[in-house]
Amino acid sequence: MVVKDTFGRWETERQLWLALRQGDEQAFTFIFEKYHRTLYNYGCKLTTHTAVTEDAIQDIFIDIWRLRANLTENISSIKFYLYRTLRRRIHQTLDKYPATEEISDITDPEIMPFSFSDSQTMLIESESNLLRAQRIKELLAQLPERQLEAITLRYFDEFSIAEIGQIMGVNEKSVRNFLYKALTAFRQTQNVIINFLLIICSLSNF
Amino acid sequence: MKYTPYSLTDLIRLDAFVAWVLNPDADSEAYWKGFLEQYPEKAATVESAREYIYLLAEDTGKNRPTEAQSSKMWKVVEDSMYVEEQPVLEEEKPAKHTWQWIRAAASVTLICGIGALSFWYFIRPQNVITRSEEPAVMKEQSLTKVTNDADRPRFVLLPDGSSVVLEPGSWLSFREMPAGQKREVTLSGKGFFEIVKDPSRPFLVYSRGIVTKVLGTSFSVDAREKSGEVKVEVKTGKVTVFSVGSDNASETEVNKAEKKGFILYPDQKIALAPGSGKVLKPIAPAVVAQNQYDIASQLFVFDETPVGEVFKSLEEAYNVKINCSVEALKKCPLTATLVGQPFSKKLAVICNAIDATYEIDGDQVRITGNGCR
Numbered sequence: 286m287v288v289k290d291t292f293g294r295w296e297t298e299r300q301l302w303l304a305l306r307q308g309d310e311q312a313f314t315f316i317f318e319k320y321h322r323t324l325y326n327y328g329c330k331l332t333t334h335t336a337v338t339e340d341a342i343q344d345i346f347i348d349i350w351r352l353r354a355n356l357t358e359n360i361s362s363i364k365f366y367l368y369r370t371l372r373r374r375i376h377q378t379l380d381k382y383p384a385t386e387e388i389s390d391i392t393d394p395e396i397m398p399f400s401f402s403d404s405q406t407m408l409i410e411s412e413s414n415l416l417r418a419q420r421i422k423e424l425l426a427q428l429p430e431r432q433l434e435a436i437t438l439r440y441f442d443e444f445s446i447a448e449i450g451q452i453m454g455v456n457e458k459s460v461r462n463f464l465y466k467a468l469t470a471f472r473q474t475q476n477v478i479i480n481f482l483l484i485i486c487s488l489s490n491f
Numbered sequence: 492m493k494y495t496p497y498s499l500t501d502l503i504r505l506d507a508f509v510a511w512v513l514n515p516d517a518d519s520e521a522y523w524k525g526f527l528e529q530y531p532e533k534a535a536t537v538e539s540a541r542e543y544i545y546l547l548a549e550d551t552g553k554n555r556p557t558e559a560q561s562s563k564m565w566k567v568v569e570d571s572m573y574v575e576e577q578p579v580l581e582e583e584k585p586a587k588h589t590w591q592w593i594r595a596a597a598s599v600t601l602i603c604g605i606g607a608l609s610f611w612y613f614i615r616p617q618n619v620i621t622r623s624e625e626p627a628v629m630k631e632q633s634l635t636k637v638t639n640d641a642d643r644p645r646f647v648l649l650p651d652g653s654s655v656v657l658e659p660g661s662w663l664s665f666r667e668m669p670a671g672q673k674r675e676v677t678l679s680g681k682g683f684f685e686i687v688k689d690p691s692r693p694f695l696v697y698s699r700g701i702v703t704k705v706l707g708t709s710f711s712v713d714a715r716e717k718s719g720e721v722k723v724e725v726k727t728g729k730v731t732v733f734s735v736g737s738d739n740a741s742e743t744e745v746n747k748a749e750k751k752g753f754i755l756y757p758d759q760k761i762a763l764a765p766g767s768g769k770v771l772k773p774i775a776p777a778v779v780a781q782n783q784y785d786i787a788s789q790l791f792v793f794d795e796t797p798v799g800e801v802f803k804s805l806e807e808a809y810n811v812k813i814n815c816s817v818e819a820l821k822k823c824p825l826t827a828t829l830v831g832q833p834f835s836k837k838l839a840v841i842c843n844a845i846d847a848t849y850e851i852d853g854d855q856v857r858i859t860g861n862g863c864r
Contacts, residue, residue, distance in 0.1 A: 310572070317565060322555050325564075329554035336756035339556075343564050347571040381754075417539075421546040437551035440544055443513050446506065461504075468500050 293319075298363055305349070306356050313353075317346055320364060323442060324371050330434050331375045341374040365444065369452045428467055435463035497533070502540035503547075512544045570688055638662040644683075646811045646834065646854045649676070653694070654834040656683040656809055668692075673745065685833040693745060697735075701763050704731040704745065704752070720762040720771050723755060730755050734768020791829035791837065798823045798845055802858075809834050811854045819862025820847055 295301035304312035328338030438449045450457045502508045511519035639645040639657045647655040650668045661680020668674045677697045686694045694705040701721040723732045733752025762772035799821030802813040823845040829837045838849045847860025
């Protein structure tokens with residue numbers, strides 16, 4: 286089960302970063318190859334325009350190579366650095382050039398699809414994996430952007446709450462709030478589905 | 492821990508639980524095993540929470556780039572590495588390096604046109620002179636102006652190695668492009684541009700107060716519109732379109748182009764009013780139009796093709812004459828894909844493969860060599 290993060294022939298992340306800073310092309314290629322796919326995945330959560338994501342990824346790697354000698358020596362995590370830079374770059378692009386056709390798509394991150402309440406309804410634990418997968422899919426499809434972003438960073442990219450806070454530029458409490466709301470929305474959605482099923486059942490009893 | 496076993500959502504959110512599910516180690520394994528022994532009734536909840544975490548991870552990780560996207564991104568990044576480090580083509584002997592340089596030469600296709608204006612110039616050539624006396628165009632002595640009075644497209648080599656296929660009735664003016672200075676051309680009519688990529692120096696095309704700035708790698712712009720619009724279309728890559736009051740944009744204007752202009756991404760188009768830059772048609776998906784002279788849409792793919800035939804297809808596409816006196820050279824087989832680089836770089840690739848050299852003089856090209864092995 287344990288998947289160790291590997292850094293090719295550089296063995297440690299620190300050595301890989303050092304090699305990059307010293308202009309090792311192979312180290313640079315390795316970093317691109319290792320991270321660009323998950324970066325792309327993350328970028329797709331920030332904008333629906335894949336070209337924006339592609340360009341942003343290109344730009345940050347071009348900058349990294351160009352400015353390699355000036356990169357900070359001590360880096361906690363290459364992946365974290367890349368994600369934070371990518372987010373900044375994509376948001377710069379989106380802020381600068383709000384595409385007109387996108388306006389209708391903009392959703393207020395604070396508006397929840399279902400109103401928040403402290404419902405005690407629990408997820409159904411015994412349902413089949415297929416049903417679960419379906420539910421997750423529906424849930425994620427309707428989440429506000431920032432909640433989906435937080436969920437992605439947490440469960441797919443496996444960042445810590447603190448790291449997510451720094452990537453997204455919010456405090457840890459907000460991150461937990463995003464995650465909480467996202468999962469609560471899930472609970473609420475489920476509620477609606479159950480109610481719907483109950484109504485169907487009661488109707489069919491007549 | 493003693494009295495509050497977690498609910499399902501609690502578990503899904505619990506850092507220690509997530510860490511165990513996604514990256515179990517001996518410690519977490521022991522801890523959660525102990526937890527389950529203590530609360531055996533929680534087994535189903537734990538299993539369910541695990542499953543949900545896997546599902547969340549799986550579902551949020553599905554937006555992967557295709558292989559084509561990956562290699563496209565890498566190509567752009569790689570291009571920028573070699574633009575910086577290997578600026579001189581002639582110094583490179585090994586084929587590998589040539590290819591790297593070639594990759595650095597992004598194919599940039601610009602078709603800018605002003606139908607009505609170019610027609611006017613075409614039928615009344617004396618007006619060309621009047622036009623060229625405008626201060627913005629004539630303010631430097633090194634200005635070169637190429638007018639195509641013929642009825643066929645004309646090949647123009649720019650000082651930076653970029654090339655233009657100029658449509659009949661069009662003219663193009665440009666200054667020397669010394670290193671470190673921005674590259675600018677003024678176009679009237681319609682031209683097909685292939686631009687050598689240089690991230691440090693934007694390439695600007697001026698046409699009736701509308702400026703098209705090349706930012707990224709390969710793209711294509713079609714700005715010809717009889718109705719007096721300047722229309723820009725992008726196929727791949729990224730360009731910025733903005734308007735200026737004169738035929739020249741200040742440094743600030745160029746640098747701030749992205750702020751005040753319109754940035755276009757693949758398969759997008761925009762139509763602007765000449766001069767004012769007023770949006771006539773907002774950014775919309777572009778319908779790919781095939782054009783006879785659209786070199787970007789032509790594939791120069793050769794598989795063991797005699798070089799003589801390769802030259803022939805280039806001659807037709809660029810309307811140049813390639814002179815090769817050595818018959819042995821023409822028979823050399825060439826396997827190459829020449830897409831996305833300016834004419835001169837295409838020649839460089841071919842000559843490198845057949846151990847020959849080339850010289851471009853206007854629309855005449857001379858190939859010299861001894862023939863391949």
